[in-house]
Amino acid sequence: TACSSKYVLSQMHPMWQGPLAVPGGDRQSPIDIVVRKSVLDTQLKPLVTDYDPKTCQQIWNNGYSFLVEYDDTSDKSTLKGGPLQDKFRLCQFHFHWGENNAWGSEHTLDRRLFPAELHLVHWNSDKYSLFEEAVMEENGLAVLGVFLKVGKRHEGLQKLVDALPAIRHKDSVVEFTRFDPACLLPTNTDDYWTYHGSLTTPPLTESVSWIIMKQHIEVSHDQLAVFRSLLFTSAEEEVQKSMVNNFRVQQPLRGRTVRSSFS
Numbered sequence: 001t002a003c004s005s006k007y008v009l010s011q012m013h014p015m016w017q018g019p020l021a022v023p024g025g026d027r028q029s030p031i032d033i034v035v036r037k038s039v040l041d042t043q044l045k046p047l048v049t050d051y052d053p054k055t056c057q058q059i060w061n062n063g064y065s066f067l068v069e070y071d072d073t074s075d076k077s078t079l080k081g082g083p084l085q086d087k088f089r090l091c092q093f094h095f096h097w098g099e100n101n102a103w104g105s106e107h108t109l110d111r112r113l114f115p116a117e118l119h120l121v122h123w124n125s126d127k128y129s130l131f132e133e134a135v136m137e138e139n140g141l142a143v144l145g146v147f148l149k150v151g152k153r154h155e156g157l158q159k160l161v162d163a164l165p166a167i168r169h170k171d172s173v174v175e176f177t178r179f180d181p182a183c184l185l186p187t188n189t190d191d192y193w194t195y196h197g198s199l200t201t202p203p204l205t206e207s208v209s210w211i212i213m214k215q216h217i218e219v220s221h222d223q224l225a226v227f228r229s230l231l232f233t234s235a236e237e238e239v240q241k242s243m244v245n246n247f248r249v250q251q252p253l254r255g256r257t258v259r260s261s262f263s
């Protein structure tokens with residue numbers, strides 16, 4: 001699909017962590033959200049997600065995370081509202097996690113780390129016709145971030161967890177259909193923080209309206225352990241490396257304001 005952006009992601013190296021030279025670079029992600037410094041914006045609207053499970057196509061290991069990809073050739077799975085002026089099309093979702101439950105998220109709340117973070121990646125289909133175009137533009141992308149905590153088993157996630165052994169190695173892909181990503185959203189989607197930032201993996205372009213949910217979702221210890229059974233490396237490579245700690249280091253705020261939809 002348009003958003004597979006393999007050429008983009010293939011530049012990734014799993015141990016890639018350092019700051020790549022990024023033009024400008026004063027709107028990088030992820031960041032620490034200092035809750036008491038966020039500014040209530042009463043103009044922020046509720047988020048409106050309209051996801052069609054029939055647009056779910058495949059799940060694959062890109063050597064950095066695993067991605068569930070959606071058919072983004074029409075406006076079937078969309079996000080609007082919140083801080084957004086336009087309609088954004090879902091192209092994929094993926095996660096970032098740690099080697100243990102002590103860390104793994106990319107964003108933090110008052111320096112608090114979560115064991116994992118979900119990113120639902122959307123691009124502005126009112127202004128652009130392809131993900132690859134939108135990824136280079138200031139208001140091109142919207143990424144919904146949801147923190148994961150370890151607790152009770154997440155029934156909706158299990159279908160995805162069961163598919164992971166089939167994509168253990170980098171560049172493996174399997175068909176994955178009829179998955180409704182709305183099941184991964186917290187019950188309350190009205191409370192969120194939002195700020196302008198970048199992709200946290202190459203091309204790191206500063207084209208993202210970040211929307212970070214206040215409410216986390218819970219997954220079980222065992223479900224997260226299956227994430228960690230994935231490998232960064234392809235089947236041919238001699239040394240196999242566990243896919244863990246696939247998060248970027250936090251970036252300077254550079255004077256940006258984080259707005260909140262709630263007080």
Ligand SMILES: NS(=O)(=O)N=C1NCCCN1
Pocket residue numbers: 005008009119121143198199200201202203204
């Ligand atoms: N972690 S992130 O900010 O979503 N980074 C992404 N990079 C390329 C394609 C989609 N997402």
Ligand SMILES: [Zn+2]
Pocket residue numbers: 094095096119200
């Ligand atoms: Zn991400």
